[in-house]
Amino acid sequence: MVVFLNGKFASEAKAVVRVNDRGFLYGDGLFETMRVFNGRPFRMAQHLERMVRGANFLKIPMPFTPKELHHFAGQLIEKNKMPEAVLRVTLTRGPGERGYSPKNAGPPTVVMTMHEITPVDPANPPRWHLVTSSFQIPASDPLASFKTTNKLLQIAASAEAEARDADDALLVNTNGEVAETASANLFWIYHDKICTTPTGRGALPGITRAVILEICQVLGLQTNKRVIKREALKNAEAIFLSQSALGLVSIVNLDGDPVPESPLVEKIYASYCEMLAKE
Amino acid sequence: MVVFLNGKFASEAKAVVRVNDRGFLYGDGLFETMRVFNGRPFRMAQHLERMVRGANFLKIPMPFTPKELHHFAGQLIEKNKMPEAVLRVTLTRGPGERGYSPKNAGPPTVVMTMHEITPVDPANPPRWHLVTSSFQIPASDPLASFKTTNKLLQIAASAEAEARDADDALLVNTNGEVAETASANLFWIYHDKICTTPTGRGALPGITRAVILEICQVLGLQTNKRVIKREALKNAEAIFLSQSALGLVSIVNLDGDPVPESPLVEKIYASYCEMLAKE
DSSP states (O other): OEEEETTEEEEGGGOEEETTBHHHHHOOEEEEEEEEETTEETTHHHHHHHHHHHHHHHTOOOSSOHHHHHHHHHHHHHHHTOSSEEEEEEEEOOBOOSSSOOTTOOSOEEEEEEEOOOOOOTTOOOEEEEEEEEEEEOSSOTTTTSOBSOOHHHHHHHHHHHHTTOSEEEEEETTSBEEEESSSEEEEEETTEEEEOOTTSSOOOOHHHHHHHHHHHHHTOOEEEOOOBTGGGGGOSEEEEEETTTEEEEEEEETTEEOOOOHHHHHHHHHHHHHHHHO | OEEEETTEEEEGGGOEEETTBHHHHHOOEEEEEEEEETTEETTHHHHHHHHHHHHHHHTOOOSSOHHHHHHHHHHHHHHHTOSSEEEEEEEEOOBOOSSSOOTTOOSOEEEEEEEOOOOOOTTOOOEEEEEEEEEEEOSSOTTTTSOBSOOHHHHHHHHHHHHTTOSEEEEEETTSBEEEESSSEEEEEETTEEEEOOTTSSOOOOHHHHHHHHHHHHTTOOEEEOOOBTGGGGGOSEEEEEETTTEEEEEEEETTEEOOOOHHHHHHHHHHHHHHHHO
16 A cells, blocks of 8 residues: 655555654644545545645645645555545654644654555445444534544544444534534434534534435435434434444444434435535 | 563664564553753653553563563663663553454564663753643643653644744643643642642643652742633743753743743752662
8 A cells, every 4th residue: 555645655554653743742733634536536625625625724835736646646546556446644743842832843744654545435324333422522622623633532432332333433522412423424304304413512524414415405305413412323314424434324323223214315315425526 | 772572682773673563553562751960861761650550450460570660771771871861661562463462462662762861960951942832732631641652742732832843742631621732731820829720631640750759848938729710820930840850941932922931940940850860
């Protein structure tokens, strides 16, 4: 596997960073994950836009323009001969001093890596079991709108879900509202309306979440951004997730109880697969 | 500078980790910072105990026993000829896959690095200006009792404090209670009582915090663990911080207002310096 590291391509084994990289020291960084299809990273512009927003907030200067990163990503996909895969872009503040102050750190580190993924099957969305996590996420977190490399809560929640034979963990915020899952945004269907939680209460403004909302509009499906409690999810006609690696995931079981499936979810997934192929 | 990396000693420039180290990918790790004095890391046993607690919680197997780490630390201090310094120990889950699941990751990465520090002057504790951060920390965070490498909030708060010409940022939790600062635990004096915030409401159970409480007991000073609001800090007879790198820091200014100094703070600092020299 070939890896992109600070403007150069290197073999995986040689792609290393110094132990004083602040990404390693303190999680002082951001990342984005994209689905690659037909050799093209899906919605890379939107992903990089979110990264730039985060970098501005954290005052990490981006060493490459989105256009340059797009170009390097194309080269990386070609070098690895992986037309269908997942692409990860990582940006950290780079080497720096001990202590939280970001003073004198840099230049920033930029890494792009590729990862295998099950090919999409437009007729069959992935199906997952979900469990409610015992870990609450903060309802108000100034960093929640960025995809940072501070992911211990998500890691602990994922490990807990796996220990309970589930595929992902439903995260409730400190107000007791359902926010998202460890790896995805949450959607559910109620009275034929496609509902999702609002962002800014613990939920990341997902790029694929926006894609799903776009698809619903095209399909003429009504959408609704609303707060929901865990208990109320019992009344959902279907539950599904959106995330960049898999697109859409249908939830078939929540905390041990079967969740009904809806043809609407398959319809949305088929549209997502069409979009992937076209863009 | 010589660095300890996974059982070996390497020059700083050669101390590298793969870009798939989960510490770099997701902040999937823990660290400890210790004051080194007379060639010995102060309270290393307690620091490693906290690291082991965190590693157990996160299910990261420790590749070395505390005794082995203590031994390696001694060698590192000698190799670097730095009898007075700061020692940092970092533990991450090691190389792993993309995705939050910690499955199949490892072996863990262990790094020890040394850093220069201003020598202690028993007659003069460091004096800092403090500002109240605009960033709130969660009042209930299952990870707050461990020293994790997820430190973006502290980094953002430190950068904000520096932009306001201050040395550290006072962090208020989402309940509106003062919790700690970005880099330290908080103490204040009220009616000759040495007060500090309780842990478990955003405040890390600091090793040096425990040392200060121990010193107060020896000196016959009354202590009190209590919740305090930012406004009430105005009535404090003195404010000081405890942290492992500097020991004790006297606060002389909070949000632009001078803070009175107390001879009690100097007395506690002198005892801390004595302890450093003795242990």
